[in-house]
Amino acid sequence: MISYFTTSIPYVNARPHLGHALEFVQTDVLARHRRLRGDQVRFLTGTDDNALKNVTAAREAGLPVAEFVRANGDAFVGLADALAISCDDVIRTGSDPRHRRGVAALWDRIRGDLYRRSYTGRYCAGCEQFYSEAELLDGRCPEHGTVPEMVTEQNWFFRLSSYQQRIEDAITSGRVDIQPEHRRAEVLSFIRSGLEDFSVSRAAERTGGWGISVPGDPSQTIYVWWDALANYITALGYPDQPAYQRWWAGSDHRTHVIGKGISRFHAIYWLGTLLAAGEPLPSRIVVHEYLQLAGRKISKSDADARVETPATVLDRYGRDALRWWLVSDVNRVGDTDFSEERLRRRYIEDLANTIGNLVNRVVVITGRHFPDGIGAAAGPVPELEAVRGLSAGLPSVVDDELDRFDLRRATGAIVDVAAAANQAIEAIRPWELARSERAADRERLATSCRQLVDACRTIATELAPFIPDGATRLGTALGSGDLVGEPIPAFPRLPVSDDTPHE
Template sequence: MSNGSFISATIPYVNARPHLGHALEYVQADCFARFQRLQGRDVFFLTGSDENSLKNVIAAEAEGISTRELVDRNVAYFQDLIEQLKLSKDDFIRTSVDQRHIEGATRVWELIAANGDIYKRSYEGLYCVGCEQFYSPAELVDGNCPEHLVPPELVSEENYFFRLSRYQNQLLDAFKSGELRVVPKSRYNEVVSFVESGLMDISISRSTERARGWGIPVPGDPSQVIYVWIDALTNYITALGWAAGDDLYKRYWEEADSRTHVLGKGVTRFHSVYWPAMLMSAGLPLPTETVVHGYITANGRKLSKSLGNAVDPVGVIDKYGIDAVRYALLADLSPFEDGDFNEERLVQRYTTDLANGLGNLVSRVASMIGRYRDGTIPQAAGELEEQDERLARQVAESVEGVVTAMSRYDHREALSHVGDLIRASNSYVDSNAPWHLAKAAAAGDETASARMDTVFLYLTGAIRQLGLLLLPFLPTSAEEILKVVGEESHRLAEPSAWLDGLPGRAIERPEPIFPRLDVVA
């Protein structure tokens, strides 16, 4: 029996409501977790909220409310989005209120300090509050933060530092040996180049005064709080009860087959360099891979609360429905590069691929079996034809294609293979024309009747495979598809078993699974 698997989405700042970029990452991580479960793996899927941020403090001050009030209110917006997106999360951790996190983050600091990797010194640098990050002058774009396009502020204070420079060679060894993968290859190359260029020690605390007293205190020094990123990164193990020696930590981190972080490109360095180095210092296992996605853009610019072009994901879901939104994010956008979100494109893909393609297929097959075979899936009869073998090959090719694509975390390619099976199945319906076979069978043609039985069995087999393959991507509608063919299993079977157990099952005639969108994009 395999050990557990760990998958996380990043924990976002909660200084404002979530935007569509958060929805992209949530849905990506969810489909990866669901697909592994479909393969029979034991998966723990984590997300949460990053609450100990100066951004949250400043946002609260601007509203004239307490930081606690702002954080509690905004966390609820993120939790609501998670429910709307139908995420299969196992836990949601809050870094300002969950004692397991506060104790765990403190304990990680103490382990790093005990290893001689923390020291204190004065520091001056250019700090972007939006990124919660110091930048060197060379990293700025026309003097501005490359993410938020505003000038960083000059900050001078005495902080604690982490000896990141000590872990340069160990990090390179982990990358080049494959112990720690960075996906895609372009991000791996960026990370390796950054580490090879020479690592400098990093500041890991802020003065309590500048933090306005908000954050986790540095052990033994209440004049400082743990820098938000150092605090936040520990959530991946504190949520598993690491500090308390919980069995969850042992199963889903220490002994896990895989430990995967899904994250946006703007935080690659934190997750692929700083976090693994911290774990090395603390003597804890590294993640096995970091999977880096691009940004959702509008006219080529990142969607951002700070830039004022954020798109409300709940509003988009209310307008188009969850299937259309999840499909647009997973089938239309690159898993790794930036991509523009377009409502007209969302409607077009939903209508063509789902309503007209898959929904029409399921409806036609269920209706014909109900009409011509009293709602029961028949057994194949007569000689098989080349088109039957062709559909069987497409089933096998689509399953293999989806499995291979998802092993590379490429959800868009995976759904293209699902689309191949939808098109092949519809073509199979049209080329066999069961309505003509039914007419011939009614006139006493036993060959036509036997042929119709084979066609219906093969089509229900294809529909079952489509429902299973779509469970990670469109879980609600995939469940409805599986109900039509009486399928209760949520395990991806071998393609050779694609027809097993179907003959004799009752077909359920559904309401439209993908109803037409009555909106104008």
């Protein structure tokens, strides 16, 4: 199988926050998981450099726009590195020649569905999009809570209305799978309310010359959202490079991971553009919720809903702890409040006390009593039958839950196997078997250790996409074949104090 995964590309008007870490890690898990299953995988991330809000933020900072965008873009790339994100490519839309070339080619491909006219609408600078009155909440942007500005200007428009039925059919047929299900229903409801043509350019005067000019019309700049969506294929050398043919046109799975606030752009505008261009559609769009702080969305723009930078959390607790919290405690449906107490609890209960404790016990007992190897299991151990069943079925469970974009249930299934194995050890009491001189007890101890080691190795393997560092340490301790390694602290103690001004 050939699988292509992408994150959305964030504006670089400010440094990254924990919400960006969430999407990085979620996408990384999906990509690592498919590699683990043998797929050929390409994983793309990047930065949206061409937004007008980047220009505004640079001016407020007193910096040249290019310098400002580059510095903040570096911070996003640095966060990906700090989180051990296994991306194969990073596209930066303001400076990458692949992007400008590909955007121009895509514009030319859909030119027959473009026309120019005057437009007046309610424009939110934070979203960089127009809203109808019905879409506002008490007259305010549903994302930012600000009152949109009434704007009148000449723009290029895309005939989205011509593709309404084809977009709906692509989603209802499952050709484009949107997860979770309630986001699919939300998109379909919006489509069935009637799609209108949408503006795909802005007056160059308003953008200050920043961005990509409309081919053949320098008075207009391509709408940043339309240009940004194209990154998924421009990074592959659209329209004629081998990478595009392999990873998009010829891919078995094309997956976008995005936040709920931009589902319309991806599930409607992007699909319409690709249909107009005659290009393959994404096969899956998975939509995550938001992280909150005391009930407010963690945001670059909301001073009351800021939290320490991801770098601060990483420095304090380490990569395993942050990655684990993002995959094990964040809701699939509904926003999730972040707190360091929650992060610590999941790390201690799941990783240190359950999985780490299990592996340490198994490695110590096995290494002490079978230094030359444990051999094959001689027969069943009744107390371990449930563990064997859970362990054997674990890869399929993880597959199914990740197909549903339910990372919380996938990680929960891994912890459940470890918890069951810990309970089985208490029932088997291997320390008593080790003191016995009976051959049957010795055989029972060897068989128990063999089955426990096998279960622990399955746990470590399935953990690898979620916490690659910790899984590697577990794998080292568990050894290979008939031999285990030395016990090591796979999940070290966290700092004692978790006091922060935000909790």
